[in-house]
Amino acid sequence: xxxxxxxxxxxxxxxxxxxxxxxxxxxxxxxxxxxxxxxxxxxxxxxxxxxxxxxxxxxxxxxxxxxxxxxxxxxxxxxxxxxxxxxxxxxxxxxxxxxxxxxxxxxxxxxxxxxxxxxxxxxxxxxxxxxxxxxxxxxxxxxxxxxxxxxxxxxxxxxxxxxxxxxxxxxxxxxxxxxxxxxxxxxxxxxxxxxxxxxxxxxxxxxxxxxxxxxxxxxxxxxxxxxxxxxxxxxxxxxxxxxxxxxxxxxxxxxxxxxxxxxxxxxxxxxxxxxxxxxxxxxxxxxxxxxxxxxxxxxxxxxxxxxxxxxxxxxxxxxxxxxxxxxxxxxxxxxxxxxxxxxxxxxxxxxxxxxxxxxxxxxxxxxxxxxxxxxxxxxxxxxxxxxxxxxxxxxxxxxxxxxxxxxxxxxxxxxxxxxxxxxxxxxxxxxxxxxxxxxxxxxxxxxxxxxxxxxxxxxxxxxxxxxxxxxxxxxxxxxxxxxxxxxxxxxxxxxxxxxxxxxxxxxxxxxxxxxxxxxxxxxxxxxxxxxxxxxxxxxxxxxxxxxxxxxxxxxxxxxxxxxxxxxxxxxxxxxxxxxxxxxxxxxxxxxxxxxxxxxxxxxxxxxxxxxxxxxxxxxxxxxxxxxxxxxxxxxxxxxxxxxxxxxxxxxxxxxxxxxxxxxxxxxxxxxxxxxxxxxxxxxxxxxxxxxxxxxxxxxxxxxxxxxxxxxxxxxxxxxxxxxxxxxxxxxxxxxxxxxxxxxxxxxxxxxxxxxxxxxxxxxxxxxxxxxxxxxxxxxxxxxxxxxxxxxxxxxxxxxxxxxxxxxxxxxxxxxxxxxxxxxxxxxxxxxxxxxxxxxxxxxxxxxxxxxxxxxxxxxxxxxxxxxxxxxxxxxxxxxxxxxxxxxxxxxxxxxxxxxxxxxxxxxxxxxxxxxxxxxxxxxxxxxxx
Numbered sequence: 001x002x003x004x005x006x007x008x009x010x011x012x013x014x015x016x017x018x019x020x021x022x023x024x025x026x027x028x029x030x031x032x033x034x035x036x037x038x039x040x041x042x043x044x045x046x047x048x049x050x051x052x053x054x055x056x057x058x059x060x061x062x063x064x065x066x067x068x069x070x071x072x073x074x075x076x077x078x079x080x081x082x083x084x085x086x087x088x089x090x091x092x093x094x095x096x097x098x099x100x101x102x103x104x105x106x107x108x109x110x111x112x113x114x115x116x117x118x119x120x121x122x123x124x125x126x127x128x129x130x131x132x133x134x135x136x137x138x139x140x141x142x143x144x145x146x147x148x149x150x151x152x153x154x155x156x157x158x159x160x161x162x163x164x165x166x167x168x169x170x171x172x173x174x175x176x177x178x179x180x181x182x183x184x185x186x187x188x189x190x191x192x193x194x195x196x197x198x199x200x201x202x203x204x205x206x207x208x209x210x211x212x213x214x215x216x217x218x219x220x221x222x223x224x225x226x227x228x229x230x231x232x233x234x235x236x237x238x239x240x241x242x243x244x245x246x247x248x249x250x251x252x253x254x255x256x257x258x259x260x261x262x263x264x265x266x267x268x269x270x271x272x273x274x275x276x277x278x279x280x281x282x283x284x285x286x287x288x289x290x291x292x293x294x295x296x297x298x299x300x301x302x303x304x305x306x307x308x309x310x311x312x313x314x315x316x317x318x319x320x321x322x323x324x325x326x327x328x329x330x331x332x333x334x335x336x337x338x339x340x341x342x343x344x345x346x347x348x349x350x351x352x353x354x355x356x357x358x359x360x361x362x363x364x365x366x367x368x369x370x371x372x373x374x375x376x377x378x379x380x381x382x383x384x385x386x387x388x389x390x391x392x393x394x395x396x397x398x399x400x401x402x403x404x405x406x407x408x409x410x411x412x413x414x415x416x417x418x419x420x421x422x423x424x425x426x427x428x429x430x431x432x433x434x435x436x437x438x439x440x441x442x443x444x445x446x447x448x449x450x451x452x453x454x455x456x457x458x459x460x461x462x463x464x465x466x467x468x469x470x471x472x473x474x475x476x477x478x479x480x481x482x483x484x485x486x487x488x489x490x491x492x493x494x495x496x497x498x499x500x501x502x503x504x505x506x507x508x509x510x511x512x513x514x515x516x517x518x519x520x521x522x523x524x525x526x527x528x529x530x531x532x533x534x535x536x537x538x539x540x541x542x543x544x545x546x547x548x549x550x551x552x553x554x555x556x557x558x559x560x561x562x563x564x565x566x567x568x569x570x571x572x573x574x575x576x577x578x579x580x581x582x583x584x585x586x587x588x589x590x591x592x593x594x595x596x597x598x599x600x601x602x603x604x605x606x607x608x609x610x611x612x613x614x615x616x617x618x619x620x621x622x623x624x625x626x627x628x629x630x631x632x633x634x635x636x637x638x639x640x641x642x643x644x645x646x647x648x649x650x651x652x653x654x655x656x657x658x659x660x661x662x663x664x665x666x667x668x669x670x671x672x673x674x675x676x677x678x679x680x681x682x683x684x685x686x687x688x689x690x691x692x693x694x695x696x697x698x699x700x701x702x703x704x705x706x707x708x709x710x711x712x713x714x715x716x717x718x719x720x721x722x723x724x725x726x727x728x729x730x731x732x733x734x735x736x737x738x739x740x741x742x743x744x745x746x747x748x749x750x751x752x753x754x755x756x757x758x759x760x761x762x763x764x765x766x767x768x769x770x771x772x773x774x775x776x777x778x779x780x781x782x783x784x785x786x787x788x789x790x791x792x793x794x795x796x797x798x799x800x801x802x803x804x805x806x807x808x809x810x811x812x813x814x815x816x817x818x819x820x821x822x823x824x825x826x827x828x829x830x831x832x833x834x835x836x837x838x839x840x841x842x843x844x845x846x847x848x849x850x851x852x853x854x855x856x857x858x859x860x861x862x863x864x865x866x867x868x869x870x871x872x873x874x875x876x877x878x879x880x881x882x883x884x885x886x887x888x889x890x891x892x893x894x895x896x897x898x899x900x901x902x903x904x905x906x907x908x909x910x911x912x913x914x915x916x917x918x919x920x921x922x923x924x925x926x927x928x929x
Contacts, residue, residue: 002014002015002016002017002080003015003075003078003080003081003094003095003098004098004100005035005094005098005099005100006100006132007032007035007036007099007100007101007135007136008100008101008104008130008131008132008133008135008151009131009132009133009134009135009137010132010133010137010138011028011031011032011136011137011138011139013031013074013075015077015078020074020075021074022071022074023067023070023071023074025138025139025140026051026063026067027067027070027071028138028139029051029139029140029141029144030047030051030064030067030068030071031071031092032136032139032141032144033047033050033051033141033143033144034047034083034090034091034092035092035094035099035101036101036144036147037091037092038092038093038094038096038099038102039091039092039093039094039096040091041086041088041089041090041091041271042089042090042091043088043089043271043275044061044064044088044089044090046089046275046279047064047089047090048060048061048064050141050142050143050144051064051141053142053143068083068090071083080094080095080098081093081094081098082094100130101135101151103127103130104127104130104131104154105154105312107123107124107126107127107130108123108124108127108154108158108312108315109312110123111123111124111127111158111161112161112256112315117165117168117169118169120165121162121165121166121169124158124161124162124165125162127158128155128158128159128162131155134148134152135147135148135151135152136148143282146282147282150281150282150313153372153395154313154315154372157315157316157372158315159182160191160192160195161315163175163179163195164195167195167198167199167202170202172198172199172202172203173199173203175195175196175199176196176199176200176203179192179195179196179199180196183196187216187219188219188220188223189370190216190228190229190231190232190370191370193212193213193216193232194231194232194235196209196212197209197212197213197232197235197236197239198235200212201239206239206242209239210236210239210240213228213232213235213236213239216228216232229366256315256316256317257317257318257319257342257345257346257373258317258318259317259318259319259320259345260304260307260308260311260318260320260374260376261304261320262304263304263305263307263308264301264304264305265434266431266434266435266463266466267301267305267434268423268427268430268431268433268434269423269424269427269430269431270298270302270305270427273302273418273420274302274305274306274309276418277289277306277399277418278306278310280416280418281310281313281397287397287398287416288390288397288398288400288409288413288414288415288416289397289398289399289400289415289416289417289418290400290402290406290409290410290415290416290417290418291303291399291400291401291402291418291420292401292402292403292404292405292406292417292418292419292420292560293403293419293420293421293560294403294458294510294560294561294573294576295326295403295460295506295507295509295510295560296458296459296460296461296503296506296507297420297421297422297458297459297460297560298420298423298459298460299401299402299420300378300379300401301459302420303376303378303399303401304376306399307374307376307399310374311374313372313374313397314372314373314374314397315372316368316371316372316373317345317346317371317373317374318373318374318375318376319342319345319373319374319375319376320375320376320378321333321338321341321342321376321377321378321389322378322379323338323377323378323379323380323381323385323386324379325379325380325381325382325385325402325403325404326379326381326403326506326509326510326513327379327500327509328499328500328502328505328506328508328509329499329500332381332385333385335361335385335386335388335389336357336360336361336388338377338389339357339360339361339364339388339389340353340360342364342389343360343363343364343367346364346367346368348363348367361388364391365390365391365392365393366392368391368392368393368396369391369392369393370393370395371391371393371395371396372395372396373391373395373396373397374396374397374398374399375389375390375391375396375397375398375399376398376399376401377389377398377399377400377401378401379401379402379403380400380401380402380404380406381402381404381513382402382404382406382408383404383406383407383408383409383412383413384408386400386402386406386409387409387412387413390413400415403510403559403560404558404559404560405417405557405558405559405560407558421457422456422457422458422573423457423458423459423462424457425449425452425453425457427457428452428455428457428462429441429448429449429452431459431462431463431466432448432451432452432462432465432466434466435463435466435467435469435470436466436469436470436477440473440477444476444477444478446478447476447477447478447480447481448477450478450481450484450485451465451477451480451481451484454481454484454485454490454574455484455575456573456574456575458503458573458575460494460501460503460506461494461503461575463501464494464495464496464501464502464503465480465484465493465494467496467501468480468493468496480493487578490575490578491503491504491575491578491579491582492504494575503575503579504579504582507575507576507579508579508583510559510560510561511561511579511580511583513559514555514556514559514561515555517542517544517548517551517552517555518552518555518556518559520542520552521538521541521542521549521552521553521556522556522561522562522580523580523583523584523585523588523589524541524542524580524584524588524589524592525538525541525556525562525572525577525580526572526577526578526579526580526581526582526583526584526589527541527581527584527589527592527593527596528541528572528577528596529593529596529597529600529625529628529629529631529632530624530625530626530627530628530629531571531624531625531628532565532569532570532571532624532625533569533570533571533625534568534569534570534621534622535549535550535553535568535570536599537596537599537600537603537625538553538570540595540596540598540599541592541595541596541599542592543592543595553570556570557570561576569621593632593636594638596629597629597632597633597638597641598641600622600625600626600629600645601629601641601644601645601648603618603619603622603626604619604622604626604645604648604649605644605648607619607622607652608648608649608651608652616652616836616837617837619649619652620656620837623649623652623656623658626645626648626649627645627649627661627665629641629645630642630645630646630649630665630669631665631668633645633672634668634669634671634672639672639673639675639676639678639681640676640678640681642668642669642672642673643669643670643672643673643678643681643682643684643685644681645669646665646666646669646684646685646688647681647684647685647688650688650691650692653692654691654695654840655836655837655838655839655840655841656837656838656839656840656876657695657839657840657875657876657877657878658876659692659695659696659876659877662692662695662696663689663692663693663696666685666688666689666692667689669681669685670682670685670686670689673685679712679716680716682712683709683712683713683716683718683721684721686705686708686709686712687705687706687709687713687721687724687725687728689705690702690703690704690705690706690709690725690728691728693705694728694731694732695878696877696879697879697880697908697911697912699732699735699736699912699913700913702728702732703729703732706725706728706729706732707729709721709725710722710725710726710729713725719752719755719756719758720756720758720762722752723749723752723753723758723762723765724749724762724765726745726746726748726749726752727745727746727749727765727768729745730742730743730744730745730746730749730768730769730772731768733745734771734772735880735912735914735918736912736913736914736915736918737914737915737917737918737919737921738915739772739775739776742772743769743772743773743776746765746768746769746772747769749765749769750765750766750769750785753765753766759792759796760796760798763788763789763792763793763798763801763805764789764801764804764805766785766788766789767785767786767788767789767790767804767805767808767809768804768808769782769785770782770783770785770786770808770809770811770812771808771811771812773785773812774811774812774815774816775815779812779815779816782808782812783809783812783813783816786805786808786809786812789801789805789808790802790805790806790809793805799832799836800832800836800838802832803828803829803832803833803836803838803841804829804841806825806826806828806829806832807825807826807829807841807844807845807848809825810822810823810825810826810829810845810848810852811848813825814848814851814852814855819852819855819856820856822848822852822855823849823852823853823856826845826848826849826852827849829841829845830842830845830846830849833845839872839875839876840876840878840881842872843869843872843873843876843878843881843885844881846865846866846868846869846872846885847865847866847869847881847884847885847888849862849865850862850863850865850866850869850885850888850892851888853865854888854891854892859892862888862891862892863888863889863892863893863894865888866885866888866889866892866893867885867889867893869881869884869885869888870882870885870886870889873885879908879911879912880908880912882904882908883904883905883906883908883909883912883922884905884922886901886902886904886905886908887901887902887905887922887923887924889901890902890905890923890924890927891924891927895927898926898927899926899927902923902926902927905922905923906919906923909922909923
């Protein structure tokens, strides 16, 4: 069945000549938006924004779904149209010629492709005949209003091209009424005026032609304060002399530059960026878009892809210039040189061009004033190189690509900035597939994953490697991946013969234009340990004040050599970091790294000695860097930094539940301390290894390490360390059900606290002994221990320690038969532990709250507490508290899940070597239905 959609006038759809009822106006608007993007996916969010631009109703998505369902029913009678959901959006697939808008543009393209005047005129006649009035008549939509204006410009340009052809073909008299009417609507359009003058003169009406010029001159002077342009004045002189007046150039021969380089053969992803470019042009016909990003990120490919896809929007031509702002071979191209080349492309002979550079730029702007031209300015150094090349008319679109942030272009000329970022792993894989073929990518998936990982989303790197691999289809990609795995030679693998396809050369262009301070910072950033760096750390790295360092970082960010991932924290792309490391001086870098390690150690020590939320937040931000600094210190023979960083971080890791890689990292730190005979370091890390194994639920290994640590502390007379180890051994025995042994160890720890008059964190050991005392019914002693610890902690402002002592007080008061008091203590503890982000303590409190709610005969609240405890214990792999939470859910949660949770609790407790009697006490009897 024949389907036709008419958008160039009142919106209509017909099937076999029969009008289709398209529904209410907003539903029609949805259809028109899909038809404008026919055969392309229109993302749902963009569709919603276009239909409801001011305020999105809560019901918008449901309403949109309803509209789409009804439209499917409207169009259900034909197989020529389908409306489908794809990739987060909707696409309406239809033969483009069935939509008058797309047919109009196709006919324009054929007309402008060249050919004889008669054929070109016939094509333009057919194109213009498709119009039945203003586009999208009857549809109220702000986005379509802007697009409607753009289409009106396309129609107007086509009409004038058709008129020029009619004049060439000698149809002068027939044109005069129409041209006169058009001038009434647009009295300052010099092209229309010239066409009318020529038609009048050719039909023997010289006086009318001269009068038309006179009236135009008056209007231009009165309304714009300018005189007629060169073309109009030249035509006036020719008519005055009654000489031969040249025909206007035919549509296929009028200077319409087509300077775009070839579209990228392999292109993938960038759907969001392409859509934003289209949106910018639809919203602002004179769009100026600054496409900024790092070298090799694919800005030029993106610009060319969009330009070729939308070439029909620019019927007057496309201008292109490589400004060579960051070129490994040539110096930046002066704007004056580009202007002269553009003038030649626009038909101005060198002999006719003004000698003055400013006059040439003015002529360039004048020639483009009424045109729809795309100007692509590639690889700009800065805004100063771009501004002289901007056209003056409102109908041209300018795309600028640059590694500079082009802030001045945004601030002074209102450019829209489009940041071009790295590809994600899936897009990277598809880009490689474009070079190598889908089968090879699938067959060598592991090697492809390694290549993608080493390229870290940089399109140039992926393209270079894809080209290299494509030359050797018989070589396994694993060889290429192995070459990339070696950091010292990774950049060598990323070159393809031409300096513009050599990543090292590409990056050197960005580096060599840096001022001295940003250049020095950039070199040293290659030696940063960890994934990112804060401003104060960067200041220590370069040994400069923070203010100067921030300015240097801002400069590097504007040059897209670093990225501010969160406020005040900066990252460098892996390949850029390798380049920075390669250009750094070894002695300078060594001293800088020592300063950075000192800084990270200072941060860790200060933050862990401060019982403050801000300190904990700082450790959260720096944690990965601190761990990386410790590993770096081990690998690069800095043993003191290695063990001291591990020592400073142990309690933070424990509270946060950061157990991954803890034992291997501590083992490396212990080896570093032993290697230089550092007894203090060996003793500290030995104890922390006990803590790490305890965290992972390996109580046997934890006990072995604690016993070594205890012997070492007693030999050295380090009674604080000895107290901590005794306390930790007591907790292991307590958890395994050895309460008598636990009490003995706790009492030894308390005696040491009293004997050596220790304070601070040791107050927690005094409180913790209360749990075992309460187990043996010695509640009064237990409460006294809690009171003693809490009074000291409150006096000293040790809020974190106080929160943990409140847990003990909650346990003791519950066992004393005061569950409501217990719940109050535990709630206060939970609030403080959450404030401090102590995940381990939080899980423990939630389980204790579950026990307390059971004592209060509130199974619903208990089940909720156990359920939350289980969720959080699973997240940090806290095995003992996982078992307690499973046991709690089994006791008071849904009966149908009780058996599964009870079995899970028993399995964990068995793995932890908990005595059978203790397992039964913790888990309780099996629930019966």
